[in-house]
Amino acid sequence: MTLPPWAVAALAVTLAGLCAWLWRAGVGQRRLRRHLEAASRELENLQHSFSRFAPNEIIEEIIASGVARHGERKEVTALFADLVGFTALSESVEPDVLLRILNGHFERMSRAITDHRGYVSTFLGDGILALFGALQPNPWQANDAVHAALAMRREIEVYNKELAAEGLPTIAIGVGIHRGLGVAGLVGSRDLVQFALVGRTVNLAARVQDLTRSCDGDILLTAAVRDGLDPRFALHPMPPAEVRGVEGPVDTWAVARFDSAE
Amino acid sequence: MATALNRIDEIEWERPPLVERRRDAELEAWARAEGLPSGAVTQFSGSPWVARACARLVRKDLRDLDWQVADLTVVVVSRDNACRNCYAASRVFLRIAGLDNAEIDRLEGGLLLAGDNAALDFARRVSRANPPPSSADVKALRDAGYSDAELKELAFVAASYVMVNRLSTFVALRPEGYERAGRTRLLALVRPFVRAWVLRSYHRRHGEVRLNAEEKEGPFAEIVCAFDGLPAGCKLRAILDDAWAPTSLPRRTKALVFAVVARTLGCPRSEREAFRLLEAEGIPLAQGQEILAHLGSPALQPLEAAILPFVRETVWYQPAPIQRRARELKAGLDEEQFLELVGLSALANAVCRLCLVLGQLA
Numbered sequence: 247m248t249l250p251p252w253a254v255a256a257l258a259v260t261l262a263g264l265c266a267w268l269w270r271a272g273v274g275q276r277r278l279r280r281h282l283e284a285a286s287r288e289l290e291n292l293q294h295s296f297s298r299f300a301p302n303e304i305i306e307e308i309i310a311s312g313v314a315r316h317g318e319r320k321e322v323t324a325l326f327a328d329l330v331g332f333t334a335l336s337e338s339v340e341p342d343v344l345l346r347i348l349n350g351h352f353e354r355m356s357r358a359i360t361d362h363r364g365y366v367s368t369f370l371g372d373g374i375l376a377l378f379g380a381l382q383p384n385p386w387q388a389n390d391a392v393h394a395a396l397a398m399r400r401e402i403e404v405y406n407k408e409l410a411a412e413g414l415p416t417i418a419i420g421v422g423i424h425r426g427l428g429v430a431g432l433v434g435s436r437d438l439v440q441f442a443l444v445g446r447t448v449n450l451a452a453r454v455q456d457l458t459r460s461c462d463g464d465i466l467l468t469a470a471v472r473d474g475l476d477p478r479f480a481l482h483p484m485p486p487a488e489v490r491g492v493e494g495p496v497d498t499w500a501v502a503r504f505d506s507a508e
Numbered sequence: 509m510a511t512a513l514n515r516i517d518e519i520e521w522e523r524p525p526l527v528e529r530r531r532d533a534e535l536e537a538w539a540r541a542e543g544l545p546s547g548a549v550t551q552f553s554g555s556p557w558v559a560r561a562c563a564r565l566v567r568k569d570l571r572d573l574d575w576q577v578a579d580l581t582v583v584v585v586s587r588d589n590a591c592r593n594c595y596a597a598s599r600v601f602l603r604i605a606g607l608d609n610a611e612i613d614r615l616e617g618g619l620l621l622a623g624d625n626a627a628l629d630f631a632r633r634v635s636r637a638n639p640p641p642s643s644a645d646v647k648a649l650r651d652a653g654y655s656d657a658e659l660k661e662l663a664f665v666a667a668s669y670v671m672v673n674r675l676s677t678f679v680a681l682r683p684e685g686y687e688r689a690g691r692t693r694l695l696a697l698v699r700p701f702v703r704a705w706v707l708r709s710y711h712r713r714h715g716e717v718r719l720n721a722e723e724k725e726g727p728f729a730e731i732v733c734a735f736d737g738l739p740a741g742c743k744l745r746a747i748l749d750d751a752w753a754p755t756s757l758p759r760r761t762k763a764l765v766f767a768v769v770a771r772t773l774g775c776p777r778s779e780r781e782a783f784r785l786l787e788a789e790g791i792p793l794a795q796g797q798e799i800l801a802h803l804g805s806p807a808l809q810p811l812e813a814a815i816l817p818f819v820r821e822t823v824w825y826q827p828a829p830i831q832r833r834a835r836e837l838k839a840g841l842d843e844e845q846f847l848e849l850v851g852l853s854a855l856a857n858a859v860c861r862l863c864l865v866l867g868q869l870a
Contacts (some may be wrong), residue, residue, distance in 0.1 A: 383638070383774050385772065478802070478804065
């Protein structure tokens with residue numbers, strides 16, 4: 247049996263159409279797969295990037311379920327640093343200059359903290375909260391925090407020379423360090439979350455920082471930090487002081503230096 | 509097409525490498541006797557035991573574990589450790605074994621059978637150790653049909669690359685050769701000619717391998733004995749004995765490296781063993797504790813005081829900063845000492861992670 251020419255032509259056109267459709271469908275499918283793979287890679291890269299800001303298990307939980315409910319009670323050393331005389335400074339310079347001074351300060355302080363394995367948890371106005379031992383276990387967290395504080399002191403000295411050379415007011419910081427238990431996890435609302443430590447440890451570090459305004463020491467630490475500290479740190483005991491939210495006076499020590507040659 | 513390889517090769521990597529390849533006739537003869545390509549020992553020939561350890565670990569000697577799971581474990585652990593060299597090399601290996609880049613991406617991304625995906629997650633946990641694998645992770649694998657022997661072999665392959673990744677990263681091995689090879693289509697043309705040779709060199713299936721009485725003694729015997737019956741046991745024993753033999757670094761320094769890694773990882777069993785080894789070298793427990801409390805003590809020799817802070821950084825790290833720290837450290841050491849320090853840190857990371865896993869298997 248032979249087909250009439252018009253039928254052959256129709257069959258050929260149909261076949262060609264079918265092939266074209268299959269080809270297009272294949273191309274579309276491959277493109278979709280490429281997009282899916284690219285999205286998956288992007289997600290993985292994001293996970294890698296975020297691992298600097300929160301522990302991997304929390305990031306994995308967010309990726310798996312959209313939220314992180316996991317909180318962990320852990321021992322962490324909190325370092326709270328605040329600018330001394332910031333209100334007066336803010337009233338004496340133009341807003342742009344103030345922000346430049348502040349951002350230069352944050353940049354240097356953050357570097358000093360991360361260089362000593364700390365994690366900058368948040369900036370609170372002119373203050374910085376850093377955590378040691380929050381992202382990864384760190385048996386030397388107290389030493390790291392105090393080394394970071396000394397590095398911050400050195401950075402401020404260098405920064406002040408730069409500010410003075412520009413004819414700008416110099417700055418000073420007060421640092422409080424406390425070690426204790428807290429609940430680490432993601433806190434915040436749906437729109438704004440951060441990895442943070444919740445509990446008395448952070449509050450006490452901030453209160454101890456307040457004491458630097460009234461005593462002779464720019465870096466103060468509590469007994470909980472001192473107990474695990476390298477004896478090569480030179481410390482001076484401060485008079486016990488009352489702090490808000492804590493029953494009874496709190497013992498603190500001022501950090502003078504680290505005697506590496508001892 | 510953007511493959512995973514395109515992304516990981518953007519990771520900052522120090523140049524030039526901290527050590528160069530060098531041929532060593534004795535090591536090459538050893539490699540040939542072991543059935544390994546002689547090139548496997550040229551990279552770290554400055555410290556023979558490190559070169560032998562790396563060559564031993566790169567070859568997979570398995571009894572029960574599936575080859576594809578083992579090979580993909582190497583890919584995911586190397587990616588997790590951001591080791592450009594090992595990641596690219598392991599993908600080239602899979603391509604020679606018969607997969608294309610898209611297939612590797614899909615398998616690596618979790619498109620295996622559910623049990624095998626759980627195996628790769630487990631391997632990542634072994635490598636990260638933050639937190640270490642839990643009893644729930646072990647149960648998930650057992651529920652997926654993995655035997656204890658397969659679990660141990662999986663942990664061993666992951667831990668092997670904890671060591672190999674660190675070696676390659678700390679000395680900043682040039683990754684570009686493998687990265688180029690991974691992208692080229694020519695690899696598919698070469699594959700039929702090299703596939704059998706490559707697989708024969710790096711995949712070895714064994715029966716039951718029992719440790720003899722001598723192999724059940726020595727550093728970290730408890731961990732080695734946990735692998736009795738598997739080829740991993742003899743391999744680990746050989747590597748540890750090789751590392752513990754007299755070399756440029758004293759044994760007490762080697763034990764201190766293990767103690768610091770154990771303390772950083774929070775592995776009390778490994779720490780106890782490290783203290784036992786320190787006591788055998790004349791450092792009493794109290795003194796060892798004092799050293800570890802602050803990584804500093806008058807009892808430390810200047811070399812030890814310089815290297816211990818680096819050792820602690822080797823547990824969790826980013827490639828470029830640790831490579832810069834390694835370069836600074838190398839300036840004060842000769843090549844053998846430097847390679848030994850890098851090798852010991854890497855080995856301690858592998859052994860202590862294995863110890864953490866075995867605690868969950870008991």
